[in-house]
Amino acid sequence: MSRGSVLQASEGSTANPREIVLVGGGHAHVHVLRSFGRHPDPRIRLTLVTKDLDTPYSGMLPGLVAGLYDRDDVYIDLEKLCAATGTRLVHATATGLDQGRRHLLLADGSSLPYDLLSLDVGITPALDRIAGAAEHGIAVKPIGRFLEKFDALLERLYRPDGPRRIAGIGGGAGGVELLLSLRHRLLRDAPAHGLSPDAFSFALVTAGDILATHNRHVQDAFRKTFAEQGVRLIENARVREIRADAVVTEEGMELPADAVLVTTHAAAPGWLGNTGLALDENGFVKVGPTLQSLDDRAVFAAGDCAALVETPREKAGVYAVRAGPPLARNLRSAALGEAPQPWRPQKRHLALISTGGKHAVASRGWLYARGDWLWTAKEWNDRRWMRKYKDL
Structure with a gap:
């Protein structure tokens, strides 16, 4: 029986909860934290492993550079988010996987066991x-x-x-x-x-x-x-x-x-080469529609570090954000012995591109518009997204 089959066949209990380890505090993973925090399950324990204790939201980077936002406006405090959602936090740097034992390898020589593991570690x-x-x-x-x-x-x-x-x-x-x-x-x-x-x-x-x-x-x-x-x-x-x-x-x-x-x-983090996972020609983790690794169903990946084999998309923050809900749903399903569901990201997305100050251009397919009101709409949407992970 394959590793993935074993995983699907057994469920956790309150005495021995299924261990889900998230590596990296990217846009998809902050949604997973919030989702599990809002709907906890005693059969599942969530752990976040990250070398950075706060994470910036890419959508607000232009405003920060332009001096329109302060640092606190664009950063999510992962310590506070983990505390608010009941997530165990491990401040460490990942270096590889031992797939046979299902252990995440850390830079200090220690390792962390997992039943399911998810990667959202961005690019370099x-x-x-x-x-x-x-x-x-x-x-x-x-x-x-x-x-x-x-x-x-x-x-x-x-x-x-x-x-x-x-x-x-x-x-x-x-x-x-x-x-x-x-x-x-x-x-x-x-x-x-x-x-x-x-x-x-x-x-x-x-x-x-x-x-x-x-x-x-x-x-x-x-x-x-x-x-x-x-x-x-x-x-x-x-x-x-x-x-x-x-x-x-x-x-x-x-x-x-x-x-x-x-x-x-941009390149994939070099340590992904030490995971034993199937990678594409640029070193990104190959995943299918369920966001599971093509050769290890116990491992998921989302955001920029993932290569969606069937539905390739550009490396854009919007896809990392939108991967959050299906990733949370499928991690929960897999942990409880249920079948993860496929996700097909939309081919086109609305981009609101800043012209430097409080003015933006809208782009989607053939659509084009511009104006101060688009910046206002973008700011409202960005701040609304941030409040989900800051006001808990």
């Missing part, structure tokens, strides 16, 4: 694809690490001799929002630091068209926004190297820059 920067990126680039993923670097970057930017030529690499929604939000922040706050807003220059380099997965109207709207805000846009130019003073494309063009934000190329 793949800076090795651009020469000099590790030394001179600032990777945006993972977001938690970026925000630590962002505080240091702001301090440098506000110095009299600090960086003035800011470049972004990557023309997806994340890269566009980040650069425009940083511009908004600097131009607003520069005078308070004795600096002229005109001292700063901004540029974005993208290997293809800007916002390539969005419709033409959205792309043209941001081309116009970049022009109006004086941001240089270089499309269809792949970056070969980042130097201390410039970004160099494969065609040999040199763009002067002394602060470079990198939003391209």
